[in-house]
Amino acid sequence: MTITFRKERLDRGIKARSADIYALASWRELAYLLAPRMLLIGGVLAFPLLRGLVDAYWLRVMLMACTIALLALSWDLMASVGLVSLGQAMFFGIGGYITGYLSSTLKWPPFITIPIATVAGALLCATLLYPVLRLRGIYFALITLSLPQLFERIIEATKILGGTDGMSGLTPLPDITISLYVIIAVLFATFFGFRRLIDSDYGLVFKGIRDNDRSVIAAGINIYWYKAQAVFIAGLPATFAGAFMTHYNQFVGMSSFAADYSVLPLTSTVVGGIGVFAGALLGAFLLVPISEVLRAYGTLRVVIYCIALVVFVVGRPEGIFRYAQRKYHQFERPVAVEE
Amino acid sequence: MANPILQVDHLTKRFGGIGAVYRISFDLQPGEALGIIGPNGSGKTTLVNLITGFVKPTAGRVTFRGREITNLPAYARVELGIARSFQMVRPFYNLPAFKNLIIPLFSPRVGKRVGGKSGNRDEVAMHLLEEVGFERDSQVPYKVASSLPHGYLKRLELARCLALEPELLILDELFSGMSMSEVASVLPLIEKIREQGTTIIMVEHRLRELFRIANRAIVLNFGEKIAEGKPEEVIADEQVRKAYLGSEDA
Numbered sequence: 396m397t398i399t400f401r402k403e404r405l406d407r408g409i410k411a412r413s414a415d416i417y418a419l420a421s422w423r424e425l426a427y428l429l430a431p432r433m434l435l436i437g438g439v440l441a442f443p444l445l446r447g448l449v450d451a452y453w454l455r456v457m458l459m460a461c462t463i464a465l466l467a468l469s470w471d472l473m474a475s476v477g478l479v480s481l482g483q484a485m486f487f488g489i490g491g492y493i494t495g496y497l498s499s500t501l502k503w504p505p506f507i508t509i510p511i512a513t514v515a516g517a518l519l520c521a522t523l524l525y526p527v528l529r530l531r532g533i534y535f536a537l538i539t540l541s542l543p544q545l546f547e548r549i550i551e552a553t554k555i556l557g558g559t560d561g562m563s564g565l566t567p568l569p570d571i572t573i574s575l576y577v578i579i580a581v582l583f584a585t586f587f588g589f590r591r592l593i594d595s596d597y598g599l600v601f602k603g604i605r606d607n608d609r610s611v612i613a614a615g616i617n618i619y620w621y622k623a624q625a626v627f628i629a630g631l632p633a634t635f636a637g638a639f640m641t642h643y644n645q646f647v648g649m650s651s652f653a654a655d656y657s658v659l660p661l662t663s664t665v666v667g668g669i670g671v672f673a674g675a676l677l678g679a680f681l682l683v684p685i686s687e688v689l690r691a692y693g694t695l696r697v698v699i700y701c702i703a704l705v706v707f708v709v710g711r712p713e714g715i716f717r718y719a720q721r722k723y724h725q726f727e728r729p730v731a732v733e734e
Numbered sequence: 735m736a737n738p739i740l741q742v743d744h745l746t747k748r749f750g751g752i753g754a755v756y757r758i759s760f761d762l763q764p765g766e767a768l769g770i771i772g773p774n775g776s777g778k779t780t781l782v783n784l785i786t787g788f789v790k791p792t793a794g795r796v797t798f799r800g801r802e803i804t805n806l807p808a809y810a811r812v813e814l815g816i817a818r819s820f821q822m823v824r825p826f827y828n829l830p831a832f833k834n835l836i837i838p839l840f841s842p843r844v845g846k847r848v849g850g851k852s853g854n855r856d857e858v859a860m861h862l863l864e865e866v867g868f869e870r871d872s873q874v875p876y877k878v879a880s881s882l883p884h885g886y887l888k889r890l891e892l893a894r895c896l897a898l899e900p901e902l903l904i905l906d907e908l909f910s911g912m913s914m915s916e917v918a919s920v921l922p923l924i925e926k927i928r929e930q931g932t933t934i935i936m937v938e939h940r941l942r943e944l945f946r947i948a949n950r951a952i953v954l955n956f957g958e959k960i961a962e963g964k965p966e967e968v969i970a971d972e973q974v975r976k977a978y979l980g981s982e983d984a
């Protein structure tokens with residue numbers, strides 16, 4: 396008989412208890428629970444203060460990461476009702492073009508055009524997608540894939556909205572630090588808002604439609620109306636991102652419908668973890684900087700996204716967030732095994 | 735005679751040329767309990783799907799409370815007060831049993847009455863589960879649906895219908911897959927619902943239990959109505975014995 400050791404994984408006691416806030420036994424436990432959140436939130440909040448210490452380039456990367464994170468949250472909320480989108484760029488582009496149009500023709504300031512573009516854009520997108528909300532899975536995905544390209548071609552062919560030149564010289568945003576804090580605030584508001592929404596009974600209907608639409612219909616609920624609401628709500632952060640970046644760049648053009656705005660949010664969510672909004676955030680804040688570092692390698696970047704996508708879909712479909720969360724809440728110890 | 739709550743008029747459904755339901759008509763008075771019987775594949779579930787809007791008819795009409803609903807979507811019929819159970823249960827498998835009732839309790843039909851707070855809905859859901867025989871003090875209402883035995887899922891299906899406070903309750907083979915004791919515990923509940931004035935349609939193979947509820951029955955065979963009447967008349971019918979009971983007698 397030999398004795399070998401194998402590793403045993405146990406949930407830390409606190410994990411089971413922390414479902415109920417009153418069960419927290421001490422400040423230490425509270426700190427244990429809050430530490431990862433505070434570290435991430437604090438890190439994001441502190442980043443813009445690094446201005447002067449880091450290259451301004453990295454502040455712009457941060458801005459891009461926030462943009463993609465907003466699109467990724469948007470993607471994930473749509474997925475929660477069973478709508479898989481390959482075209483978040485449509486939301487981004489429509490938000491951008493509405494704000495661009497208002498700004499260049501009416502000369503309204505950004506703090507008016509951005510909110511209008513956000514709400515009107517999301518409404519427009521929900522209306523446009525309404526007829527195809529009956530489609531499921533791959534069919535819905537294919538339609539969303541083609542829509543941003545359709546808009547590009549329409550603008551190109553009809554030369555409306557500035558045609559291939561786009562609209563430039565739009566009112567700029569105040570300064571990058573302030574801009575960063577605005578987008579970070581919107582990002583956190585979206586994140587906490589979506590989390591609250593999906594944990595509510597209203598959110599339960601969303602997930603019900605995704606998992607079992609027949610039972611939701613049998614409960615007397617109009618699933619297409621709910622899907623339309625989901626598209627509208629999910630559309631808000633995405634159209635905001637488009638409008639915001641339009642003013643930041645002082646320009647909107649066909650590039651606002653670029654595939655990057657569809658592929659990066661999707662990849663971020665898959666890498667970070669579908670179905671937990673924190674996963675979408677984590678994914679975006681990892682992928683965007685990595686992709687910037689790889690910019691020197693040109694289109695090789697796309698190859699890297701694809702590899703990341705394949706690795707995560709095949710190897711770790713739960714995503715980084717759930718994996719890390721599990722590891723954090725468990726500890727390993729060797730136990731003797733008799734053979 | 736009072737106005738019928740439900741009128742089914744020459745309802746017909748063909749699936750790619752094959753007739754599943756052929757020219758079926760009947761009226762249902764408020765408070766009545768109708769049994770639908772017939773061999774497997776005779777079109778009972780299709781008839782239920784036609785009445786509830788889950789399948790669109792090839793021809794014919796459905797009228798509920800004097801209003802034609804033939805082309806109304808299924809969810810809107812629920813809003814009018816028609817609730818149905820499914821023969822093949824498909825709950826929200828990854829939700830706890832009581833959370834399965836939150837979605838119907840959130841629906842436009844009962845949402846306002848139940849109240850806006852999620853706590854209210856949880857409380858109503860627990861009460862409904864207790865009514866269909868989930869032991870309140872046990873862990874059963876909190877278990878995820880995927881871990882529950884089939885009999886519990888059938889009763890959860892009934893609770894889902896009751897959550898909608900239906901005026902017309904349609905039960906498609908609710909008792910199949912339930913144990914004798916489960917049937918015995920659910921039967922008085924359905925009797926009580928009938929006595930409270932809810933109109934009931936029951937598709938059921940267990941005739942003894944069915945006729946404790948139903949005061950009238952129609953018999954389907956190959957999609958056609960071959961008999962209609964009081965339970966004892968229907969059972970005595972020669973054609974019915976041949977089509978349906980024949981196999982049991984043999």
Ligand SMILES: Nc1ncnc2c1ncn2[C@@H]1O[C@H](COP(=O)(O)OP(=O)(O)O)[C@@H](O)[C@H]1O
Pocket residue numbers: 749753754772773774775776777778779780781
């Ligand atoms: N969705 C469908 N597509 C094609 N054929 C169907 C469909 N639903 C039912 N049928 C056919 O219709 C007939 C009646 O089925 P059904 O209504 O389920 O009978 P029952 O409930 O009495 O057992 C059967 O021959 C069945 O194969």
Ligand SMILES: [Mg+2]
Pocket residue numbers: 778779780821
């Ligand atoms: Mg059937």
